[in-house]
């Protein structure tokens with residue numbers, strides 16, 4: 097499903113995109129919107145899906161503080177709309193449902209690592225909206241017998257990550273600075289720690305979840321956590337500009353080891369009114385149920401993402 101936009105917004109599916117005029121197309125994109133119930137019902141009636149993967153969301157935590165109502169509408173009520181469409185159309189026994197839940201549900205988690213039994217203490221309008229979506233998915237499973245499952249997915253990244261999420265923002269800037277196309281990178285909280293895995297592996301787990309006989313909720317994570325500051329160090333190293341951090345608090349900076357150029361500074365604008373300081377997941381339930389484990393760690397991710405951004409910026413002058 098794709099949202100209408102006045103500019104192209106399918107770049108991230110270019111690899112699988114098929115021209116609808118090709119002889120035997122197998123990929124069809126439908127205009128839709130999570131805030132439009134009648135549209136969702138009509139689409140589901142037309143498509144009669146075997147499997148539904150709900151990864152649609154206003155998914156940026158910082159932006160959710162600016163657009164909390166829209167975030168609730170798309171992420172919370174939007175999930176309800178899909179589940180209601182299943183019920184209204186009598187697809188409870190046919191359509192399996194996957195909900196992309198999030199480690200942001202844990203917020204200020206009381207223990208580490210977090211697993212399926214860790215209580216949720218959401219810390220942003222995004223996380224609160226996703227909390228509703230999590231529980232409405234559980235409720236429709238229990239109330240109507242729908243094969244509906246939540247992945248409590250920890251951060252998952254790749255070269256396709258949106259440019260305003262921290263990993264991609266960093267790798268893109270490191271590449272651009274290395275190529276002389278950007279001078280400096282401004283970041284928020286460098287102390288935050290995240291459990292970063294590879295999106296490709298997480299998507300395999302999402303598919304596996306819907307192939308299980310029984311629906312259930314699973315943590316997807318690597319079990320390792322990395323500080324934002326460390327990811328910055330790796331990315332600049334991979335771009336060929338080793339850096340070191342100097343100073344503290346708002347005055348902390350990263351400078352190039354070779355010539356002392358200031359390459360990274362702090363901008364308070366990227367701080368969140370309430371922050372999730374650290375996340376680390378325990379995915380042993382998914383491993384025991386269907387043999388899934390994350391393979392790529394954050395160090396490798398940084399390498400892959402910087403290489404991709406260097407290639408992209410070298411070939412695409414508009415990027």
Ligand code: GDP
Nearest residue numbers: 157260261262263282283284285286288324366
């Ligand atoms: P999130 O974990 O879903 O919020 O994913 P993000 O990639 O947006 O943020 C991960 C962490 O990086 C959060 O703790 C942010 O506060 C922190 N961070 C530090 N600087 C930045 C920044 O400039 N942009 C973003 N998006 N996050 C930043």
